[in-house]
Amino acid sequence: MPFVSDVAWIPRVLRLVQTTIPPSKFTADHLLTNGFGPEAPQLVRFLRAVGFLDDLRHPTAAWTMYEMSEAGNRILHQLLRKAYAPLYETFLEPQLHDMRILESLVERATGYPERTSRQTVASYLSLCAVAHLEMPAEEERLEHDGFIAGRSYVVIQEMSDLLSTATFELEAAHVCFDAGALRPAHVSAWNGYVALALMRLAVDDFAAVRAVRPRWRGRTVADLALQTPGRKLIDLLVEADLLSVSDEVDVARLMRLRDAAAHPTAFRPSRHDTERYLDSVLTWSERLRQLTLA
Numbered sequence: 001m002p003f004v005s006d007v008a009w010i011p012r013v014l015r016l017v018q019t020t021i022p023p024s025k026f027t028a029d030h031l032l033t034n035g036f037g038p039e040a041p042q043l044v045r046f047l048r049a050v051g052f053l054d055d056l057r058h059p060t061a062a063w064t065m066y067e068m069s070e071a072g073n074r075i076l077h078q079l080l081r082k083a084y085a086p087l088y089e090t091f092l093e094p095q096l097h098d099m100r101i102l103e104s105l106v107e108r109a110t111g112y113p114e115r116t117s118r119q120t121v122a123s124y125l126s127l128c129a130v131a132h133l134e135m136p137a138e139e140e141r142l143e144h145d146g147f148i149a150g151r152s153y154v155v156i157q158e159m160s161d162l163l164s165t166a167t168f169e170l171e172a173a174h175v176c177f178d179a180g181a182l183r184p185a186h187v188s189a190w191n192g193y194v195a196l197a198l199m200r201l202a203v204d205d206f207a208a209v210r211a212v213r214p215r216w217r218g219r220t221v222a223d224l225a226l227q228t229p230g231r232k233l234i235d236l237l238v239e240a241d242l243l244s245v246s247d248e249v250d251v252a253r254l255m256r257l258r259d260a261a262a263h264p265t266a267f268r269p270s271r272h273d274t275e276r277y278l279d280s281v282l283t284w285s286e287r288l289r290q291l292t293l294a
Helices: 009-019 028-032 040-050 061-067 069-083 085-090 099-110 114-130 136-143 148-178 182-201 203-212 221-227 231-239 245-262 271-293
Strands: none
Touching: 009 040, 009 061, 009 114, 028 040, 040 069, 061 069, 061 182, 061 221, 069 085, 069 114, 069 221, 085 099, 099 114, 148 182, 148 221, 148 271, 182 203, 182 221, 182 231, 182 245, 182 271, 203 231, 231 245, 245 271
């Protein structure tokens, strides 16, 4: 289970996740340039263990979705459920339990020494506070298969949030372009496309996803986003016949350009190339929007 030695770092690094464009490969140097100190390497390991970075330290879909403030808390809830399963599932209201009980649970689950177990519990509680995890009983109720209406409401709300996010990100891309911020324009435009792609896949209780992946047991857009980062999302769109094999090449190219734009030094797009990029992303985004409304 993830931990840091000083939980004061957690709200700071999560604000960084929400407010900055990540490089294609996240390193301690990125944290150092954003005001962090010797704790930077530890925080990179923490972000990876929580689920914001993959094994190669590339930002995951969870990072992208957490940047979208409307869906942020739900994404963090999903990450907590996975990274701290024994705490999350057994102690739904950890603030009501003795710290030593929680530390003992961590020790049994991980074999951590006492000090590390204490840091793990403190890190978990800090993340719970950031995620506003105050009413877990209601969340667990919605997880039960019998509460389909409640679950549907959650998905509908997520879809509404995604539409708002897509609109915001695509508009932000043009604002960045007008201001000469060409790399951020790439990133915002792609974020808008991803939001629309997830929204389309969520239609009719994820009918398109369940048709091609009958063993998928997700219930929310957050579940889907965590399981389909980057290229996996494009592959799913192809499987679901929402993107043709020939069109896949162009969309994958747009994703690679976005990744290059997020790198701090290697990519210097021209204004003309950025304009073409935005036009392409808008074209594909409009197709997804029309498919959603169909």
